[in-house]
Amino acid sequence: MTKFALIFPGQGSQVVGMGRELADARPVTAEAFRQADAAIGYNLSQIMWEGPQETLNLTYNAQPAILTASIALYRAFLQENPDFEFVCTAGHSLGEYTALVAADALSFEDAVRLVNARGRFMNEAVPAGQGAMSAVIGMDRALLADICERVSAEYGPVELANVNCPGQIVISGKAEAVTRAGEVISAEGGRDKPLVVSGPFHSSLMKPAADRLAEEMKTVEFRDAKVPVIANATAGPVQGADEIREALVRQVYAPVLWEDSVRVMIEQYGVEAFLEIGSSSVLAGLNKKVNKAVPTHFFKDLDTFAKVQTAIKGESTNA
Known part of the structure; x- marks a missing residue:
């Protein structure tokens, strides 16, 4: 069997309408949007599907929106591929929360609430323009x-x-x-x-936001992850609940070591192919520049669903 790593994009990949086509086609996808609305306490799905883009771009909307779209797509993928296995997972910045949901270390609803708070804290950490x-x-x-x-x-x-x-x-x-x-x-x-x-993200100026997020995390249950999650801040694996929490706090003000993370997944975990799930394929482009010999397949809408299905089956057959 091909050794897969499951990866998720971060903020910047938000676009009005993301996920709607698949939500209309598959009930399991639509349910994710309903759960997100209930968890966050307002109609996030309406902002995602109808905009305006300026409202969706607000950090505290964009972060839960991208997470929701990614998990909705992931559920649709699992419905068709219930036996799909991955040896490790990672996400770019915000995408690390999505990876933790996929690794069963954090509930989807808690993740939605956390990233909404994370977005607010990051937005408020440094006055606009500074x-x-x-x-x-x-x-x-x-x-x-x-x-x-x-x-x-x-x-x-x-x-x-x-x-x-x-x-x-x-x-x-x-x-x-x-x-x-x-x-x-x-x-x-x-x-x-x-x-x-809207701010100097992943810099030491975000330390106040990290401190507030640490307090917020005390209200959330973290579990041990079912597979290693490659943390942005260290490019190293985390799997225990306590170290996951610590990695997420540090991530707010530390650099995202994506290049290093990709190399770790390939060299230490023997990853032979990546699967990117989310509203963009930005990580596929980055990964190719890190190691073009290891393919990154991506699933972001109905058009790419059939293609990724074929690719996944092809990888398994060739393994």
């Missing part, structure tokens, strides 16, 4: 880390936030520091592109 993020293309990680360290000493914190794949890293921190880092990056031969975000 933080920023920027995507850096074509720069060595060590050099970029050095630039951030030098700029931080003079302008305030700017740090690596998302180490996505070779040549694609996001930096985050104080707005002035991110701007100055961009100037140095350009002088050093790299390129940076400011991101439209």
Whole structure:
């Protein structure tokens, strides 16, 4: 049998209408949206399906929306593939919560409530306009880390936030520091592109949000995961309830080590194929740049459902 890793995308993949087509076609999918609405206490599914996009993009809506769409799709996939097994799982930032639901470490309803709170805490941690993020293309990680360290000493914190794949890293921190880092990056031969975000996510400026999330987590039951979950903050496995909780708190202000996580899943767990489930296929693109020899199949709508079914069966046959 092919060794699969199950992976889930994070914030930024939200789009009005996501999940509706499959919810109309499959009751098991529609039930996930009803559960999310009940858990969160307002009509999240209406925002997801009717918008406007600006409302969906609000961090405290986008995070539970992406989680809900991913779990709805995952349930539809399991209905057709009840014997599907995966050796480990992971998610990009917010997607780590989805991975924990799939690994049975956290209930779906609790996850929806937690990420809604996480979104609010992150949104409120830094006043609007005081933080920023920027995507850096074509720069060595060590050099970029050095630039951030030098700029931080003079302008305030700017740090690596998302180490996505070779040549694609996001930096985050104080707005002035991110701007100055961009100037140095350009002088050093790299390129940076400011991101439209509401805060300096995955930077030390998010520590207040992490502290509030830690308190919120005391009201939620965590269980030991049925398979290892590769944590964003360390690119290492977590499986016990206590270490899962600690990893989620740290994740708020630590960089997302996605490139490292992909390598760990391949090299330590022998993963031979990835399955990405969610409203985008962004991780498939990142994974290909990390290791193009290991395929990433993705399922995000009815059009891709048949394709992933064929791919999954093909992997099993070839194993």
